[in-house]
Amino acid sequence: MLRALLLLVSVVAIAHAELCKPDAQNAFKVRISIKTALGDNAYAWDANEEYLFRAMVAFAMRRYSSKSTTQISNVLLCNVTDRVSFWFVVTDSSKNVTTVPGSEVEAAIRMNRNRINNAFLLSDKTLQFLKITSTLSPPVEPSTPVWIIVFGVVLCLIVAGIVFLIVSGIQKHKKKNKESTERENLEEKVEVTLENGIPCEALDLKAGHINGVFAAEDERFTSL
Amino acid sequence: MERKCGFLIPYLIMLIAEGMPLLYLELAVGQRMRQGSIGAWKIISPYLCGVGVASVVVSFFLSMYYNVINAWAFWYLFHSFQDPLPWATCPLNSNRTGYEEECEKTSSTQYFWYRQTLNIAPSLEASGSVQWEQALCLTLAWLVVYLCILRGTASTGKVVYVTASLPYCVLIIYLIRGLTLHGAVNGLVYMFTPKLEQLSNPKTWISAATQIFFSLGLGFGSLIAFASYNEPSNNCQRHAVIVSLINSTTSIFASIVTFSIYGFKATFNYESCINKVILLLLNAFDLEEGSLTADNLNEMKDHLMATYPQEYAQLMPQIKNCSLEAELDTAVQGTGLAFIVYSEAIKNMEVPQLYSVLYFFMLLMLGIGSMLGNTAAILTPLTDSRVIASRFPKEVISGVVCFMNCIIGLIFTMEAGNYWFDIFNDYAATLSLLLIVLVETIAVCYIYGIRRFEKDLYTMIGCKPNWYWKIMWAFVSPLLIISLFIFYLTDYILTGTLQYQAWDATQGQLVTKDYPGYALAVIGLLVASSTMCIPLGALVTFIRKRLKRERVSTVA
Numbered sequence: 001m002l003r004a005l006l007l008l009v010s011v012v013a014i015a016h017a018e019l020c021k022p023d024a025q026n027a028f029k030v031r032i033s034i035k036t037a038l039g040d041n042a043y044a045w046d047a048n049e050e051y052l053f054r055a056m057v058a059f060a061m062r063r064y065s066s067k068s069t070t071q072i073s074n075v076l077l078c079n080v081t082d083r084v085s086f087w088f089v090v091t092d093s094s095k096n097v098t099t100v101p102g103s104e105v106e107a108a109i110r111m112n113r114n115r116i117n118n119a120f121l122l123s124d125k126t127l128q129f130l131k132i133t134s135t136l137s138p139p140v141e142p143s144t145p146v147w148i149i150v151f152g153v154v155l156c157l158i159v160a161g162i163v164f165l166i167v168s169g170i171q172k173h174k175k176k177n178k179e180s181t182e183r184e185n186l187e188e189k190v191e192v193t194l195e196n197g198i199p200c201e202a203l204d205l206k207a208g209h210i211n212g213v214f215a216a217e218d219e220r221f222t223s224l
Numbered sequence: 225m226e227r228k229c230g231f232l233i234p235y236l237i238m239l240i241a242e243g244m245p246l247l248y249l250e251l252a253v254g255q256r257m258r259q260g261s262i263g264a265w266k267i268i269s270p271y272l273c274g275v276g277v278a279s280v281v282v283s284f285f286l287s288m289y290y291n292v293i294n295a296w297a298f299w300y301l302f303h304s305f306q307d308p309l310p311w312a313t314c315p316l317n318s319n320r321t322g323y324e325e326e327c328e329k330t331s332s333t334q335y336f337w338y339r340q341t342l343n344i345a346p347s348l349e350a351s352g353s354v355q356w357e358q359a360l361c362l363t364l365a366w367l368v369v370y371l372c373i374l375r376g377t378a379s380t381g382k383v384v385y386v387t388a389s390l391p392y393c394v395l396i397i398y399l400i401r402g403l404t405l406h407g408a409v410n411g412l413v414y415m416f417t418p419k420l421e422q423l424s425n426p427k428t429w430i431s432a433a434t435q436i437f438f439s440l441g442l443g444f445g446s447l448i449a450f451a452s453y454n455e456p457s458n459n460c461q462r463h464a465v466i467v468s469l470i471n472s473t474t475s476i477f478a479s480i481v482t483f484s485i486y487g488f489k490a491t492f493n494y495e496s497c498i499n500k501v502i503l504l505l506l507n508a509f510d511l512e513e514g515s516l517t518a519d520n521l522n523e524m525k526d527h528l529m530a531t532y533p534q535e536y537a538q539l540m541p542q543i544k545n546c547s548l549e550a551e552l553d554t555a556v557q558g559t560g561l562a563f564i565v566y567s568e569a570i571k572n573m574e575v576p577q578l579y580s581v582l583y584f585f586m587l588l589m590l591g592i593g594s595m596l597g598n599t600a601a602i603l604t605p606l607t608d609s610r611v612i613a614s615r616f617p618k619e620v621i622s623g624v625v626c627f628m629n630c631i632i633g634l635i636f637t638m639e640a641g642n643y644w645f646d647i648f649n650d651y652a653a654t655l656s657l658l659l660i661v662l663v664e665t666i667a668v669c670y671i672y673g674i675r676r677f678e679k680d681l682y683t684m685i686g687c688k689p690n691w692y693w694k695i696m697w698a699f700v701s702p703l704l705i706i707s708l709f710i711f712y713l714t715d716y717i718l719t720g721t722l723q724y725q726a727w728d729a730t731q732g733q734l735v736t737k738d739y740p741g742y743a744l745a746v747i748g749l750l751v752a753s754s755t756m757c758i759p760l761g762a763l764v765t766f767i768r769k770r771l772k773r774e775r776v777s778t779v780a
Contacts, residue, residue, distance in 0.1 A: 031507065033513060034513070035513040035514055036513065081510035082510065082511060082512035082515075083506060083507070083510040083511060083512065083513065084513075085507075085510055133321045133322070134321075135320050135321065136316050136320055136321065136322070136323075146302075146303075146305050146306050147299070147302035147303050147305070148302075150301075150302045150305055151298075151302050151360065151361070151364065154298075154302075154364065155364055155367070158364065158367045158368055158371055159367065161371050162367065162370060162371050162374065165371070165374050165375060166374070166619060169374075169375070169617075169619060173617075
């Protein structure tokens with residue numbers, strides 16, 4: 001009985017070793033860069049973290065295929081290096097000693113990538129699944145590009161400035177023309193008579209100024 | 225413009241031998257003759273009217289293509305109001321699994337310049353269509369120039385107060401930011417260590433001389449035009465010395481800022497390169513993170529080569545040799561320097577939007593200041609001539625000139641436009657300016673007579689020029705310009721067919737190609753149309769005088 005049990009365990013162990021090895025069918029390589037992501041707050045990669053990883057992959061498989069048959073024991077890890085990098089494979093417990101097709105695993109991981117990243121406080125770049133490309137998020141683009149708005153503002157200011165300068169130039173020109181025509185008209189009227197540069201019409205010949213020196217005051221002359 | 229260390233010595237020597245005397249000469253001529261370049265040279269000798277016309281033609285070519293730089297500055301300025309900056313990251317490809325292929329091969333800043341700004345064609349022949357975004361920016365640039373020159377040179381003088389002083393403020397801000405950047409010291413050390421083998425290379429002296437020419441604006445006619453508005457008793461000798469000293473100090477100050485930012489960019493790129501190599505080795509050999517650092521990289525590389533020779537040999541082509549010297553030596557030529565290198569440095573700073581806006585605003589101020597000088601050089605002869613000035617007000621003349629230049633400038637906004645821009649940039653001004661300034665110096669010294677010129681200066685300023693000025697004008701400057709001229713000609717002849725750098729989108733880098741026939745014809749036309757004005761002008765005057773003399777003799 002004990003011997004049969006031991007035989008079974010060894011068979012299973014050998015089978016596992018067969019299923020999970022570098023470049024095996026349906027196996028994926030994972031590369032983790034904890035120190036790059038977290039710096040001083042980096043945690044050490046140990047057996048507990050490996051358990052969490054296996055749990056996350058099992059969770060992803062359950063969510064994707066929505067049948068609750070994948071167990072943590074179905075996820076096998078091997079070849080863990082110092083880097084930290086390792087290979088993993090998901091076995092199918094319903095069929096003996098086979099692995100779930102790579103496409104299903106890929107789709108499951110893709111769907112739940114965000115949850116897996118957050119469980120380890122990492123990002124797409126620091127928790128890399130080497131054969132699974134991640135969908136990059138495009139940058140946020142507003143409906144009208146920003147540069148057109150700034151361009152429009154500057155253009156309006158410049159055009160307003162040009163129009164203002166041209167209009168004020170035309171007004172100055174008109175004023176100058178009006179002044180010169182007025183001066184011309186004035187000179188035409190006055191051409192008739194000029195006395196010391198003062199037009200005669202402007203002089204009031206009747207009213208005059210009494211010059212005090214020559215004003216005849218009776219008291220100044222001695223009476224005869 | 226290449227900026228290499230040990231440049232300071234040829235630069236300062238050329239300033240004293242060439243810059244100051246020629247600047248004084250042009251200012252004095254303008255102030256004395258009180259006319260733009262065409263009228264001023266006609267007064268000196270009727271056979272020299274061609275010199276003025278040549279200056280105006282060169283200024284015309286320059287104004288055609290120079291405003292495109294302002295258009296690009298506007299484009300970058302408007303794009304600086306986003307977070308993140310558009311040239312900081314590559315755009316994604318169509319199925320969002322990675323970045324655009326062209327952007328992967330080159331850097332994001334180069335991709336933004338070559339693809340999103342210029343949308344450059346693979347060669348000169350593939351003209352492509354006008355890029356409407358660039359056309360809009362060019363129109364805006366011309367409207368700004370029109371606004372500044374609308375009221376004539378009197379108002380331009382007030383605008384120049386702003387365009388000349390603002391760059392200094394920005395440079396000071398950048399100096400403080402630049403000197404505090406990580407790796408700036410590397411750039412400064414590179415700038416100030418003299419490299420003696422460069423001093424023996426004549427190309428260094430040539431580029432120093434050309435630099436002085438362009439930064440002072442000699443030979444364009446703009447100096448004569450501006451000086452003609454000065455008071456006759458203005459002390460132009462003092463002004464010439466002050467202006468050239470301020471100009472050179474500003475150049476050196478700007479170089480310090482440039483090199484500190486250059487050093488930052490080179491250090492950043494060097495460290496990224498090292499980090500990439502470290503990551504590659506860590507991933508390939510599954511080593512623990514942190515076991516490879518910049519310090520132990522070389523020893524570890526040797527160790528890995530010894531332990532895993534086969535895998536290491538497979539990796540060899542991907543491992544780049546990172547060198548700080550190589551990064552500092554990458555001298556990007558021409559307009560690319562201002563846009564690619566600086567935008568790359570800015571995207572790595574904190575609050576990059578602020579620095580980006582400041583930098584491109586400064587570039588815009590400088591560009592518009594240059595454009596104002598150019599357009600003044602074209603407009604002053606036009607408004608001086610009574611034929612045109614009596615019929616049209618100056619607003620209309622300026623408007624027509626700006627409009628024509630804008631329409632012609634649309635050529636430079638096409639997909640192959642940048643190649644035409646390079647043609648104009650390299651050939652429209654260099655040879656012609658040298659010839660114009662040479663003829664100017666010889667005309668003033670030998671045809672007008674240096675004693676007559678001395679007397680004029682004495683009447684204007686009240687002091688005669690001392691022996692330094694006279695020796696420079698009469699001997700040193702002409703000899704220097706003749707040797708520069710000979711050097712350029714031999715350089716053009718020796719290199720055979722002229723070549724240009726075209727952007728290859730598939731490789732993500734510049735490749736050298738030959739100019740097609742019609743481009744060579746355009747180059748020849750550019751050079752000939754300005755240089756031929758001088759002998760043609762003399763010939764036309766000679767023929768007119770002969771005809772007059774014959775008419776007089778027949779009448780008598």
